[in-house]
Amino acid sequence: MSPSYTLVIGTRNWSSWSLRPWLALKAVGLPFQEKLIRLRQPTTKPEVSAISPSGHIPLLKVESSGQGFAVWDSLAIVEYLAEAHPEASLWPTNSTARATARSLSAEMHSGFAAIRQELSMDFARRRSAPKLSEAALTGIARIETAWNDVRHQFGGGGPFLFGRFSIADCFYAPVVSRFTTYGIVLEGAARDYAATMIAHPAMAEWGRLAEAEVAAGLA
Numbered sequence: 001m002s003p004s005y006t007l008v009i010g011t012r013n014w015s016s017w018s019l020r021p022w023l024a025l026k027a028v029g030l031p032f033q034e035k036l037i038r039l040r041q042p043t044t045k046p047e048v049s050a051i052s053p054s055g056h057i058p059l060l061k062v063e064s065s066g067q068g069f070a071v072w073d074s075l076a077i078v079e080y081l082a083e084a085h086p087e088a089s090l091w092p093t094n095s096t097a098r099a100t101a102r103s104l105s106a107e108m109h110s111g112f113a114a115i116r117q118e119l120s121m122d123f124a125r126r127r128s129a130p131k132l133s134e135a136a137l138t139g140i141a142r143i144e145t146a147w148n149d150v151r152h153q154f155g156g157g158g159p160f161l162f163g164r165f166s167i168a169d170c171f172y173a174p175v176v177s178r179f180t181t182y183g184i185v186l187e188g189a190a191r192d193y194a195a196t197m198i199a200h201p202a203m204a205e206w207g208r209l210a211e212a213e214v215a216a217g218l219a
């Protein structure tokens with residue numbers, strides 16, 4: 001029997017960490033429940049702490065054969081999904097491509113602090129870019145090089161970083177959103193890749209939901 005999943009996420013317009021496993025779940029293709037906790041509210045911290053041992057979301061609740069458990073942290077959630085649903089090929093099947101996709105995803109998970117801080121995700125809005133620090137500019141150049149390199153080396157089988165849609169795309173989706181919000185345009189294959197991600201049906205769905213939050217004054 002398929003497990004039943006509930007993904008606990010934050011306000012869509014802002015929650016870059018929630019977008020990543022949400023896209024992975026969409027790629028798995030099973031129905032799942034969502035529980036949304038509003039970010040940047042006085043109630044946020046207690047609500048998140050009541051659910052998550054780390055005090056952070058996203059968190060995936062898994063119910064399987066009467067047993068329930070939680071997986072927290074975006075990277076642990078997508079790794080769990082990749083293991084539970086091998087048919088979804090959430091990581092590339094070629095081992096060199098897979099090791100590179102894991103390296104890129106880990107680099108995103110633990111790095112690019114300046115981009116996160118200076119270009120915070122505001123999915124549904126369009127803004128002018130602030131004056132960026134050297135660290136942020138270096139991060140943007142690194143991402144452009146990485147996207148161009150992997151598209152050329154591994155992207156033959158489709159329009160995503162490693163050809164087929166993978167966890168690496170989930171991990172860079174918030175960066176695509178940030179570059180769109182702040183009008184940061186890349187060159188070459190990296191530019192085409194960003195356009196592919198913006199047009200992805202699940203990204204468009206997240207965008208519509210983020211727009212609704214903004215329209216309702218929730219973000």
Ligand SMILES: N[C@@H](CCC(=O)N[C@@H](CS)C(=O)NCC(=O)O)C(=O)O
Pocket residue numbers: 010014015016017018039040044045048055056057058072073074075
């Ligand atoms: N390393 C964590 C980071 C998660 C994170 O920072 N989540 C933010 C929301 S996007 C959070 O939980 N904030 C709680 C709060 O604002 O109190 C992951 O990969 O899941």
